[in-house]
Amino acid sequence: MPDHSPLIQSLRTAVAGAPDDVPLRLHLAELLIAGGHHDEAVAETAVALQHAPGDAQARELMARAMGAPRQPVPEVPPVPEVPPPPAGFNWKAAEDQVGDVLPPRFVESPPAPEAPRSPETPQTADGSGDAGAASAWEVETPHGVRLADVGGMQDVKDRLEAAFLAPLRNPELRKLYGKSLRGGLLLYGPPGCGKTFMARAVAGELGANFLSISINDVLDMWMGNSERNMHEVFETARRQAPCVLFLDELDALGAKRSRTAHSGMRNTVNQLLTELDGIDAGANEGVFVLAATNVPWDVDNALRRPGRLDRTILVLPPDAPAREAILRYHLRDRPVANIDLRKLTKATDGLSGADLAHLCEAAAERALLDSARTGTVRMIDMRDLTEAAATISPSSDPWFASARNVAMFANEGGMYDDLVTYLKKKRKL
Ligand SMILES: Nc1ncnc2c1ncn2[C@@H]1O[C@H](COP(=O)(O)OP(=O)(O)OP(=O)(O)O)[C@@H](O)[C@H]1O
Numbered sequence: 445m446p447d448h449s450p451l452i453q454s455l456r457t458a459v460a461g462a463p464d465d466v467p468l469r470l471h472l473a474e475l476l477i478a479g480g481h482h483d484e485a486v487a488e489t490a491v492a493l494q495h496a497p498g499d500a501q502a503r504e505l506m507a508r509a510m511g512a513p514r515q516p517v518p519e520v521p522p523v524p525e526v527p528p529p530p531a532g533f534n535w536k537a538a539e540d541q542v543g544d545v546l547p548p549r550f551v552e553s554p555p556a557p558e559a560p561r562s563p564e565t566p567q568t569a570d571g572s573g574d575a576g577a578a579s580a581w582e583v584e585t586p587h588g589v590r591l592a593d594v595g596g597m598q599d600v601k602d603r604l605e606a607a608f609l610a611p612l613r614n615p616e617l618r619k620l621y622g623k624s625l626r627g628g629l630l631l632y633g634p635p636g637c638g639k640t641f642m643a644r645a646v647a648g649e650l651g652a653n654f655l656s657i658s659i660n661d662v663l664d665m666w667m668g669n670s671e672r673n674m675h676e677v678f679e680t681a682r683r684q685a686p687c688v689l690f691l692d693e694l695d696a697l698g699a700k701r702s703r704t705a706h707s708g709m710r711n712t713v714n715q716l717l718t719e720l721d722g723i724d725a726g727a728n729e730g731v732f733v734l735a736a737t738n739v740p741w742d743v744d745n746a747l748r749r750p751g752r753l754d755r756t757i758l759v760l761p762p763d764a765p766a767r768e769a770i771l772r773y774h775l776r777d778r779p780v781a782n783i784d785l786r787k788l789t790k791a792t793d794g795l796s797g798a799d800l801a802h803l804c805e806a807a808a809e810r811a812l813l814d815s816a817r818t819g820t821v822r823m824i825d826m827r828d829l830t831e832a833a834a835t836i837s838p839s840s841d842p843w844f845a846s847a848r849n850v851a852m853f854a855n856e857g858g859m860y861d862d863l864v865t866y867l868k869k870k871r872k873l
C-alpha cells in the first residue's frame with residue numbers, strides 16, 4: 445500500500461471501525477482521489493455504493509476516481525479486418541454434373557477428433573453470424589454445441605472448466621464461495637480464433653440460454669441512452685436465466701479509443717460496473733457473463749477488478765486438432781476428393797479459424813475456375829488446398845506484432861503471462 449498522509453491513515457482507521465458510515469467512506473475516497481490514489485478510491489467508493497446504490501455523491505466520486513489517467517500503454521495499430529470470403533458457388537449443380545462415381549472424400553482417415561457437430565453458420569467473415577440480431581437482444585435457447593464440439597484447444601477448455609464451469613456445476617461449491625464467483629470471464633486473443641464459438645459452447649455446456657451482444661450495438665443504437673440499453677441487456681439475461689451473457693468487443697468501451705471523447709462513454713462503463721456488481725445481491729443469479737476482445741489492453745481497468753471480469757483466458761490460433769476439425773467442417777458440403785487432412789493441418793499452422801474458412805473458399809474457387817476453363821467439372825483436390833494455403837498468410841500476424849509490445853512493456857501484474865509464454869514458445873519474444 446502506498447504511503448498515505450496521517451489524515452488518510454486516521455480516516456482509514458475510522459472507516460474500519462464504522463464500515464457502514466457512507467459519508468465517512470466517501471470523505472476518505474475524496475482524499476484518496478486528491479492524493480492520486482485512484483484505484484483505492486474506486487475500491488472505497490464501490491463499497492459505499494453497495495451500501496447506498498443511489499447516492500449521487502458516491503456516483504460522482506466513482507466517475508472521478510475512474511476518470512483517472514491510465515497507465516501509459518504503447519499505442520497499437522488497429523488489427524486489419526479479415527477480407528470476406530469470395531461469393532459462393534452452386535455446388536449442388538456441379539455435383540449433379542460429376543455423376544455417381546466419386547473418389548473417396550478424405551484419404552488416410554486420421555483418428556477422428558471431436559468434429560464440430562454444428563457450429564454456427566459461417567455467414568460472416570468472423571463467423572459470428574450475429575450481425576443485425578442485436579436489435580431485439582435475441583436470446584438463443586440451449587443448443588447442441590458443447591465444448592466437446594470445439595476441436596482441439598485443450599488448454600482453453602481446461603481453463604474454462606477450472607475457472608468457470610466446475611464451480612458452477614457444483615452447487616455446494618457455489619454456495620461455499622458465494623460472492624467470489626460473481627465475476628465473469630474475459631476471452632482475448634487474435635481475431636477469428638474461436639472466442640465467440642467458445643462462448644456459445646460454454647452456454648451449451650451449462651444448458652443455458654445464450655445472449656450475444658456486441659458492445660458497439662449497445663452504444664450505436666441508442667445515441668446517448670447507452671446506459672439504459674446496457675441495463676436492458678442485463679435485464680433480458682436475468683429474465684432468461686440461466687443465461688450466458690456474451691459481451692463481444694468489450695474494448696469498444698475502452699478509455700483509449702477516440703470514441704471515448706463521447707461524453708456518454710464513462711457513464712456506460714459505470715452502468716456496466718453497476719450491472720456486473722449486481723447491486724441488490726442475487727440479481728445476477730444464473731447470469732454468467734463472458735466477454736471478448738481482441739485488444740484487452742484497451743479495456744478499461746475498472747472492468748477487470750476482482751469480482752468483475754477478473755479472470756482472463758487467451759484464445760490462440762487453432763492448434764492441429766482444432767485446425768483439422770475446422771477444415772473438416774468447412775469442406776463438409778463441398779465436392780472434395782483425396783484430401784489428406786493430416787498433411788493439410790500441418791501446412792496451415794498459424795492460420796485462424798476464419799483464415800481456414802477463407803482457405804476452403806479459395807480452393808473451391810480454384811477448382812471452379814479450372815472447371816470453367818476446361819469445360820469439365822472436377823473435384824476440389826489436395827493441390828487446390830495446398831496452393832491456396834501457400835497464398836494465405838496468417839491474419840493474426842499483425843495482432844501478434846501489437847501483442848508483443850504489450851507483453852514486453854505492459855505486462856502489469858502478470859496480466860499477460862499466458863501471452864508471454866506463447867510468444868516465447870513460438871520464439872516471437
Ligand atoms: N476449435 C475450433 N473448432 C471448430 N471450429 C472453430 C474452432 N475455432 C474456431 N472455429 C471456427 O472458426 C470461426 C471463427 O471463430 P469465431 O468467430 O468464434 O472467432 P472469434 O475469436 O470470435 O473472432 P473475432 O475476434 O473476429 O470475433 C467460426 O466459424 C468457428 O466455427
Ligand SMILES: [Mg+2]
Nearest residue numbers: 570572639640
Ligand atoms: Mg467473435
